[in-house]
Amino acid sequence: MDLNLLVQLTxxxxxxxxxxxxxxMSFVLIYKASQVVNFAQGEFLLVGAWVCWWFLVDxxxxxxxxxxxxLVFMTLFGLVLQVVxxxxxxxxxxxxxxxxxxxxxxxxxALMKWIFGVFAKPFPPxxxxxxxxxxxxxxxxxxxxxxxxxxxxxLAFAWFFTSSKHGLAMRATAFxxxxxxxxxxxxxxxxxxxxxISAVVSAVAGVVVGVxxxxxxxxxxxxxKVFPAVILGGLDSILGAVLGxxxxxxxxxxxxxxxxxxxxxxxxxxxxxxxxxxxxxMLKPYGLFGTKNIERV
Amino acid sequence: xxxxxxHPAGDYRTTYAADTTIFPTRNSRIAMILGIALxxxxxxxxxxxxxxxxxxxxxxxxxxxxxxxxxGFTGQISIGHAAFFGVGAFASAWLHEAFHIPVxxxxxxxxxxxxxxxxxxxxxxxxxxxxxxxxxxxxxxFILEDFFARARWFTGGVAGRITEPLVLFGYAFDxxxxxxxxxxxxxxxMFVGAANLMRTRDGRAxxxxxxxxxxxxxxxxxxxxxxxxxxxxxxxxxxxxxxLYAHYLMFVSVEAFNILFSIQFLGMVIIGGxxxxxxxxxxxxxxxxxxxxxxxxxxxxSGGAIDRALKLGTSINYLREMALGAAIILFLIFEPDxxxxxxxxxxxxxxxxxxxx
Numbered sequence: 193m194d195l196n197l198l199v200q201l202t203x204x205x206x207x208x209x210x211x212x213x214x215x216x217m218s219f220v221l222i223y224k225a226s227q228v229v230n231f232a233q234g235e236f237l238l239v240g241a242w243v244c245w246w247f248l249v250d251x252x253x254x255x256x257x258x259x260x261x262x263l264v265f266m267t268l269f270g271l272v273l274q275v276v277x278x279x280x281x282x283x284x285x286x287x288x289x290x291x292x293x294x295x296x297x298x299x300x301x302a303l304m305k306w307i308f309g310v311f312a313k314p315f316p317p318x319x320x321x322x323x324x325x326x327x328x329x330x331x332x333x334x335x336x337x338x339x340x341x342x343x344x345x346x347l348a349f350a351w352f353f354t355s356s357k358h359g360l361a362m363r364a365t366a367f368x369x370x371x372x373x374x375x376x377x378x379x380x381x382x383x384x385x386x387x388x389i390s391a392v393v394s395a396v397a398g399v400v401v402g403v404x405x406x407x408x409x410x411x412x413x414x415x416x417k418v419f420p421a422v423i424l425g426g427l428d429s430i431l432g433a434v435l436g437x438x439x440x441x442x443x444x445x446x447x448x449x450x451x452x453x454x455x456x457x458x459x460x461x462x463x464x465x466x467x468x469x470x471x472x473x474m475l476k477p478y479g480l481f482g483t484k485n486i487e488r489v
Numbered sequence: 490x491x492x493x494x495x496h497p498a499g500d501y502r503t504t505y506a507a508d509t510t511i512f513p514t515r516n517s518r519i520a521m522i523l524g525i526a527l528x529x530x531x532x533x534x535x536x537x538x539x540x541x542x543x544x545x546x547x548x549x550x551x552x553x554x555x556x557x558x559x560x561g562f563t564g565q566i567s568i569g570h571a572a573f574f575g576v577g578a579f580a581s582a583w584l585h586e587a588f589h590i591p592v593x594x595x596x597x598x599x600x601x602x603x604x605x606x607x608x609x610x611x612x613x614x615x616x617x618x619x620x621x622x623x624x625x626x627x628x629x630x631f632i633l634e635d636f637f638a639r640a641r642w643f644t645g646g647v648a649g650r651i652t653e654p655l656v657l658f659g660y661a662f663d664x665x666x667x668x669x670x671x672x673x674x675x676x677x678x679m680f681v682g683a684a685n686l687m688r689t690r691d692g693r694a695x696x697x698x699x700x701x702x703x704x705x706x707x708x709x710x711x712x713x714x715x716x717x718x719x720x721x722x723x724x725x726x727x728x729x730x731x732x733l734y735a736h737y738l739m740f741v742s743v744e745a746f747n748i749l750f751s752i753q754f755l756g757m758v759i760i761g762g763x764x765x766x767x768x769x770x771x772x773x774x775x776x777x778x779x780x781x782x783x784x785x786x787x788x789x790x791s792g793g794a795i796d797r798a799l800k801l802g803t804s805i806n807y808l809r810e811m812a813l814g815a816a817i818i819l820f821l822i823f824e825p826d827x828x829x830x831x832x833x834x835x836x837x838x839x840x841x842x843x844x845x846x
Contacts, residue, residue, distance in 0.1 A: 229620045280822045286619045287566050291759055292821050294568075294752055299814030306807040416631075419624050427620075463635045466628040473613050473625045 194453065201445040207335050209441020210342035214397045215414050216421040216433035217349060218390040224366040224428050225386035228278060228289050232297035233394060234415020239300055240266050240395020241402035241411055242308050248316055255318050259399065263392050270391030274384045301412050312408035338400040345393055346434060353430070362386060366428070420465040424472050426482020435480065440465050511684050528673055532666040540665040542777055547672040548733045550773035551679045553757040554766065555726020558683060560755070561764035562692070563719035564699030566623040569610070569630035570754040573724045575637060575746030577603040577731025579644045582652040582741055592655040592736055596675075599732035600725045606633075607724025608717060615713035630748055637743045649742040652735045668737055675733060676770075679726060684766050686722070695719050696764075749810070756817045762827030771828040779816060780809040 219233045243265050247258030277296060281289050323332055352359040364372040365382045373379050398411055421440045425432025447464035451457055472479065512518035532540060556570045581599035584590050590598065610629040617625055637644045644650055654663035655671055662668045686692040694715050697705035706712050735741045753776055761772020787805055824831060 229623070277818055277822070284821070284825065285564075287560060287564075287623075287763075288759075288821050288825060290566060290620060290623055291755060292818055294755070295814040295817035295821070297814070298749065298752060299811050299818070302807040302810035302814065306804045306811070416627070419627060423621075423624060457639070459635060459638070463631060466631045469628040470613070470625060470632070473617060473621060473628075477617060477621055 197452075198449055201449050202442065203331070205442035205445035206438065207339050207441075208445070209438035210339055210346075210434075211397050211401065211437070212414070212417055212421050212441050213434040213437025214342045214345050215394055216418045216425065216437045217346070217430055218393040218397075219418050219422055220425075220428060220430055220433040221362075221386050221393075222390045223422075224430075225362055226274075226278070226383045228293065229286075230390070231290060231293040232300065232415065233390075233418055234412035235297045235300040235304075236266070236270075236391050236394035237398030237401065237414050238304055238407075238409060238411045239269065239398075240391070241398035241407045242304050244395070244399045245308075245313060245315060245402060245407050249313075262395055262399065266391045266395040267388045270388035271384050273391075274387035278387070279380070279383070297412070297415070301409055305409055308407075310409065312406035312410070314406040315403045318403060332404070334400070334404045338404060341396060341400055345396065349393075349430060358382075358385060417465060420469040420472075422479075423469055423477075424479055426479030428483055429479070429481035432479055432481035440468070443468060511681075511688070525673075525677060529670070532669050537665045540669050542781070544665065544669055544672050544737060546770070546774045546777045547676045548730050548737065549754075549757065549777060550770040551676060551733070552727045552730030553754055553761065553773045554679060554683050554769040555723040555730070556754050557758045557761070557763065557765070557769045558686070558695070558726065559719050559723035560758050561762075561768075562687065562699060563695045563716065565716060565719060566619070567626040567720075567723065568623055568748070568751050568755065569626040569628075569633065570723070570727055571746045571748070571750035572630045572633035573603050573607055573727035574731040574734070574750070574754075575741075576606050576633065576724075577728030578735035578741045578746075579637065579650060579731075580728065581732035582650045582735050583643050585653055586650075592653060593657055596655075596729060596732040596736070600729035603728025603731065604721045604725040607727075608721050611717050611720025611724070615717050627748075630751055634747065637746065644741070644743055647743060649740060650735075652739050652741060654739060655736050662736075663739075672733060672737070675729065679729065680766060680770070683726075687766070691715070691718070699764075752817075753813065756813060759817055760820050760827055762829030765827065765829035767832075768827050768829030771832065775816070775828065776813075779812055783809050783812050 215233060215237065218236070219230055222228055222230045222233075240262055244258055244262040247253050247261050248255065251258070253261070273296065277292055278289070281292055318334075324336065325331075353363055361372065361377040362382050362385065364375065364377055365379055369379055372382075397414070401411055401414070417440065418437075421436035422433050423436070424439060425434070425436030444461050444464050448461040451460035512521065531543065535543075552570065552574050556567060559565050559567055577599045580602040581592070581595040584595045584598055584602075585592055610626065610633075613622065613625045638647065640646075654661045655668070656662070660667075662671050687696070694705065694710045695718075697708065697710055698712060698715050698719075702712055757772035757776045758769065759772070760775050761770070762768030784805060787808065820827060
């Protein structure tokens with residue numbers, strides 16, 4: 193038993209888990225609003241991180257400016273994707289929509305490799321202080337920042353959906369498209385908006401991960417790790433996505449701990465969430481907070 | 490799914506036999522037999538490179554047909570088909586090495602083993618559908634990939650596994666010219682099998698499950714049974730395809746069966762046409778030829794200004810992946826019923842020429 197390692201891994205799990213939570217939240221946002229399962233969520237992180245890296249390194253912009261431009265770019269990116277690719281597929285069977293997002297995923301992953309190469313590239317240093325002491329543990333500043341940003345995004349989501357007009361329109365659309373439309377909500381606009389917001393939020397997560405680990409195509413794996421999280425939390429629950437993300441983050445780090453201490457199988461870190469995923473699907477497919485889908489003829 | 494019938498108006502089918510026939514007209518039967526006979530001559534006429542392309546089309550076509558039975562006919566989604574393909578490849582090599590079973594028997598046995606593995610992972614399919622099943626098979630993909638890397642007794646670990654060629658009556662099928670016939674044999678058997686499956690009660694039950702599962706259940710179709718069955722059949726096809734692949738390449742590597750390969754299979758099914766037996770083969774042909782076309786384009790541009798500016802030569806793999814993604818999206822938007830429908834339209838055009846209706 194290595195208690196120090198356990199604490200370190202738990203902390204890691206919490207930080208990574210909140211990031212999973214953020215990505216899962218933006219995944220659920222798209223699913224709730226437009227009933228599209230987005231297999232290209234990881235590529236949103238990837239594109240966002242590379243674009244920000246490009247602004248900072250090739251254009252030598254200060255961080256705040258580059259970050260701001262990235263957000264603007266990602267808004268447009270999400271809008272264009274929805275309008276050009278997903279809108280013509282409204283009303284098509286689930287498989288077509290899933291395949292379209294998978295196609296998008298492959299396309300952008302390959303495009304990023306083509307433009308920026310396959311090797312991880314570090315962000316220029318952003319903080320003057322690399323490490324700080326928290327409760328006797330040495331923590332990298334970027335990790336703290338990542339935790340802070342994730343919490344900030346979650347609060348912003350909570351405010352957006354409970355108090356803003358657009359957020360309410362989005363919830364109304366998710367609840368019943370026809371009723372929302374009859375109340376004057378523009379459903380196509382809501383669809384487009386959900387993609388834009390999702391792209392922006394994912395890009396923020398992508399930049400945070402990029403600052404911590406460097407930017408590489410490994411980022412798109414977050415888009416796959418998101419599935420255990422959202423299935424655990426329930427596909428259409430924002431709160432569930434956050435909790436699911438944190439649980440999956442903790443789970444993979446604890447699996448790593450168990451593995452490194454006793455089992456020595458290797459790779460448990462990567463694979464444990466998928467075993468959990470199969471179990472959840474067998475036992476409780478609608479997750480912790482998801483609405484049960486009652487089938488009608 | 491809209492079908493363009495080539496029958497003249499008023500030609501109603503009056504018997505079940507006429508309705509379920511594979512070849513609607515005598516000419517189509519003759520054309521098919523002639524086509525197969527022509528294919529038998531290919532090794533005499535074509536070079537090794539063309540033959541290797543055709544062998545690949547055949548092998549991937551068999552696996553794609555399996556996926557089409559699952560996705561196109563039963564309406565279940567699987568994002569883990571390449572993993573099952575891999576199970577078939579390793580199972581055949583393992584059976585031969587561990588039990589000294591002759592290769593010709595290993596190939597169907599590998600299919601059966603893969604079908605059982607498919608049953609295990611298809612068990613959730615009895616309860617899940619649509620995107621939940623898609624996500625479950627995604628998990629299967631990663632779990633099986635991890636298993637391949639871990640199970641040294643089965644796969645040879647990271648080093649991969651060397652396989653033996655197929656030997657029949659002392660003759661080794663270890664060259665493109667001879668292996669072509671092996672693949673052709675399996676393609677014909679598997680495709681005729683699938684076409685016949687769709688004429689039986691089981692096949693029609695699968696289609697009923699896809700079209701309206703509640704109505705199907707009311708008509709006495711056991712949903713859980715048929716969903717699982719379709720998973721097993723699909724894995725059987727994947728396994729046989731994988732086994733053929735293993736004995737063609739004579740080497741199976743652990744990393745080959747990744748998620749991108751699974752997506753390629755889905756792409757074949759989409760591009761070929763969901764719910765079309767021959768479409769699976771067309772989709773496989775498209776997927777095999779697409780990288781060659783991309784390569785050809787890059788070669789044609791090599792040395793020029795575009796090549797230097799875009800680094801075409803060194804990033805050909807990414808260009809291929811991009812072409813794959815773009816092809817899937819474009820087909821979904823512009824031709825959702827795939828090449829099979831386009832083929833029917835072309836046939837109808839010539840049949841009705843010069844009148845378009």
